[in-house]
Amino acid sequence: MFHWLEKNPFFFASAISIVISFAGLIEIVPNFSKAARPLVDLKPRTVLELAGKEVYKKDNCIACHSQLIRPFKSETDRYGKYSLSGEYAYDRPFLWGSKRTGPDLHRVGNYRTTDWHEAHMKNPSKIVPGSIMPAYKHQFTNVADIETAYAEAVTVRNVFHTPYGPEFKSGKAAWEAHKPKVLADAKKIADEMQDEGVKKMVAEGKVPEIVALIAYLNSLK
Amino acid sequence: MNSLMIKTLGFAALLILATIFVVTKLNIDIFADSVNALTIAGAIAVATITSAVAAKYINQMKTDTTSGKLAEENWDGIGEYENELPSGWAYTFLAVFMWSMWYGLAGYPIWAYSQIGEYNEEVLAYNAKFEETHKNASEETLKEMGESIFLVQCQQCHGATGDGLSGRAQDLTKHYSKEEVLNIIKNGQNALGAFPGGMPAGMASGADAEAIAAYVAGGFKGEKPAAFAACASCHGADGKGTPMVAPSIHGYDIHNVVSKGKKGKIGRMPAFGSMITPVQEKALTAYVQSLAK
Numbered sequence: 001m002f003h004w005l006e007k008n009p010f011f012f013a014s015a016i017s018i019v020i021s022f023a024g025l026i027e028i029v030p031n032f033s034k035a036a037r038p039l040v041d042l043k044p045r046t047v048l049e050l051a052g053k054e055v056y057k058k059d060n061c062i063a064c065h066s067q068l069i070r071p072f073k074s075e076t077d078r079y080g081k082y083s084l085s086g087e088y089a090y091d092r093p094f095l096w097g098s099k100r101t102g103p104d105l106h107r108v109g110n111y112r113t114t115d116w117h118e119a120h121m122k123n124p125s126k127i128v129p130g131s132i133m134p135a136y137k138h139q140f141t142n143v144a145d146i147e148t149a150y151a152e153a154v155t156v157r158n159v160f161h162t163p164y165g166p167e168f169k170s171g172k173a174a175w176e177a178h179k180p181k182v183l184a185d186a187k188k189i190a191d192e193m194q195d196e197g198v199k200k201m202v203a204e205g206k207v208p209e210i211v212a213l214i215a216y217l218n219s220l221k
Numbered sequence: 222m223n224s225l226m227i228k229t230l231g232f233a234a235l236l237i238l239a240t241i242f243v244v245t246k247l248n249i250d251i252f253a254d255s256v257n258a259l260t261i262a263g264a265i266a267v268a269t270i271t272s273a274v275a276a277k278y279i280n281q282m283k284t285d286t287t288s289g290k291l292a293e294e295n296w297d298g299i300g301e302y303e304n305e306l307p308s309g310w311a312y313t314f315l316a317v318f319m320w321s322m323w324y325g326l327a328g329y330p331i332w333a334y335s336q337i338g339e340y341n342e343e344v345l346a347y348n349a350k351f352e353e354t355h356k357n358a359s360e361e362t363l364k365e366m367g368e369s370i371f372l373v374q375c376q377q378c379h380g381a382t383g384d385g386l387s388g389r390a391q392d393l394t395k396h397y398s399k400e401e402v403l404n405i406i407k408n409g410q411n412a413l414g415a416f417p418g419g420m421p422a423g424m425a426s427g428a429d430a431e432a433i434a435a436y437v438a439g440g441f442k443g444e445k446p447a448a449f450a451a452c453a454s455c456h457g458a459d460g461k462g463t464p465m466v467a468p469s470i471h472g473y474d475i476h477n478v479v480s481k482g483k484k485g486k487i488g489r490m491p492a493f494g495s496m497i498t499p500v501q502e503k504a505l506t507a508y509v510q511s512l513a514k
Contacts, residue, residue, distance in 0.1 A: 007294050026325050031333075071340035073347060078373060080496055082340070111496075113489045116378060119389065127386065128377055192489070 038089035044153070044162050045090065045219060047178065048185040048207065051149035052216025055209045056095065059136060064101035067094070067220065080107040090162050102133055109221040114192040117214045122195075136210070140195055144212040146182050150175050186211045189218075226276045233272040237265050348498065355500045360507055367508025370501055374493070383512045390487060396472050396513045402434040413468060414481030414492055420467065425451050437470055472513055475506040 005012045045053065056062070069075050071082040083106050088094040112120075119126070122140065124133040154170050156162040167178065183202070189211045190202040201208050241261070244251060251261050289302040306314075355362070372381065378390040385392035397405070407430070411419025425433055429448035436446050441460055452460070455467035462469035468477045479502060482492030497505065 003292065003294060023321075023325055027329055030330070071337050073340075073344055076344070077496075082337070111374070111491045111493060112377075113491055115488050116389075120377075127389075129381070 035085045036089065037086055039084065039086040042087065042089060044156075044164055046185060046215070047146060047149045047153055047182045048189075048212055048215045049219045050152055050216075051144040051146045051207065052209075052212035052214070053091075053095075054149060055139065055144060055213045056216060059139070061105075062095050062097040062099075064099060064133065065103070065105045066097035066100050067104065067106040068096040069104055069106050075104070079104050080110055090156070092156060092160075105217065105220055107221055109218045112217070114189055114214050114218065115194065117217055118193045118195065118210065121210060121213070139209040139213060140198055142209045143201070144207045144209045146179075146207055146212070147175065149212075150178060150182075182207070185215060189214050223280065225280060226273070229272040229276040230269070233268040236268045240264055240268075352498070352500050355504075358500070358504075363504045363507035364511055366501070367504035367506070370497070370505055371508055374497070375505075378490070383509065385487075388487065390490065391473075393473065393509050393512050396440075397438055397470075399434045399438040402437045403430060406430050406434065410485070412485035413477055413483050415477035416467065420455070441471060472510045475509055476502055479505065 005015055067083075069079045069081070069083045076082055088096075116127070120128070120133075121136045123135050124131040125135075150168075151170075153162075153164050154168050154174075157164040157168050158170075167174065183205060186202050186207045190199050193199065193211075193214075195210075198208050198210060202211060241251070244261070249257065251257050287302075289304060291300045292303045295301070355366075358366070371379075371383070376383075378386070379393055380386040380390075383393035405420070406425055407422060409420045409422035409424075411417075413419075425448055429446070429451070432446035433449055433452060436443065436449060437452075437460065449460075452470075455463060456470055457463050457467075460470045462471075462474060462477075468474035478490060479493050479497050480495075483490045
């Protein structure tokens with residue numbers, strides 16, 4: 001019956017790949033697509049948090065920090081619940097990382113606070129003696145790019161249907177309407193901080209990188 | 222029996238004798254226990270059967286001629302007979318095929334192995350065992366355990382010695398001073414996440430407040446001032462707190478602050494929720510209370 005196949009190497013190879021991928025299809029694909037769906041109560045990041053995520057990428061925190069808690073007791077004891085793939089559904093790209101010079105940060109929002117981050121980012125070794133994490137003083141003066149962060153939110157809403165509200169539209173008018181909300185979020189963070197320069201910048205309607213970054217770190221829960 | 226079979230069986234016998242020779246040289250008593258005996262029996266069987274089967278096929282190769290119908294296709298002159306599949310092989314293949322269909326369509330999706338599931342079971346079992354082992358841990362053990370937890374989870378804010386890193390967090394090396402207690406009595410406090418209502422201001426005043434503050438700050442030593450009754454209604458007659466109503470004021474109340482956090486004058490302490498287990502909480506209490514002595 002299969003002599004025909006045996007005489008035609010091309011079709012024989014195709015038939016073999018169909019047979020072999022069958023197992024993969026029924027075992028991998030359903031699980032994968034189920035796990036990659038966003039968790040039920042997952043909210044997309046706010047514009048301020050998105051801007052902070054860009055700071056995280058730009059200053060290359062991923063070189064030393066992972067954001068993926070594996071289901072091992074030693075990790076969950078220290079960091080909290082293991083990570084689920086559905087938690088990253090709105091992260092483009094996700095920042096799992098693969099190097100842990102410093103600790104994992106996927107749930108750092110649960111056990112660190114705004115003012116702790118402020119002091120730590122300014123001078124890590126003052127807070128954690130012997131820390132080899134570099135100080136990020138420039139984040140206290142550099143201005144975060146909240147416009148681009150807003151554009152990112154609008155783009156993922158249009159392209160991937162990430163559930164941002166209908167008020168996320170392109171155009172200057174929509175951005176001007178949304179901007180006060182971003183500044184209000186920034187002010188909430190700045191109020192819990194001590195740095196006078198940061199407070200002054202926020203009062204002037206500018207968002208220093210550190211404020212966006214802390215908003216992002218606080219959202220990692 | 223032809224000569225080849227006799228020769229191979231002779232070879233097998235040689236192998237077996239050599240094995241027994243080596244084993245006895247190693248001072249191993251073959252019949253001392255059943256596993257040894259079984260192992261030797263297995264070795265004898267393997268040697269005999271392997272030689273016999275090898276001899277049979279070598280003989281067959283010498284005498285067999287080919288016959289049967291050739292399949293149509295051949296590869297550079299090498300052809301293939303259209304023989305029936307050996308039935309044992311065919312049935313095994315069918316059985317494996319059916320099992321794999323069942324496994325792929327039902328077995329795996331429904332009873333799949335899950336790494337997370339295994340993790341959950343292991344952690345539940347481990348935690349139960351941990352709580353059981355340390356149910357009646359000695360004060361020393363608790364203190365040591367508490368110190369190591371403190372160094373992982375708390376020292377980043379409170380400092381390795383618990384001194385609060387010059388005012389960044391509560392200085393745990395001392396409990397509330399008389400002034401601080403007076404201040405709390407005067408102004409009330411609504412900082413602990415565990416008590417949303419907080420403590421009202423002005424629960425005592427004047428000399429009463431002074432006497433209570435001295436008594437609380439002094440570690441509940443000496444005579445209890447009569448006015449402490451004003452505090453006892455919430456904090457309990459011994460000041461050890463009432464669940465859901467008020468925290469212990471006998472040293473720091475670890476349970477409430479660790480599980481629900483605090484946002485006070487110094488800053489915010491995050492809530493650790495269920496990350497700290499009951500035994501760990503006991504350990505932290507023992508350790509932190511030992512700091513303030």
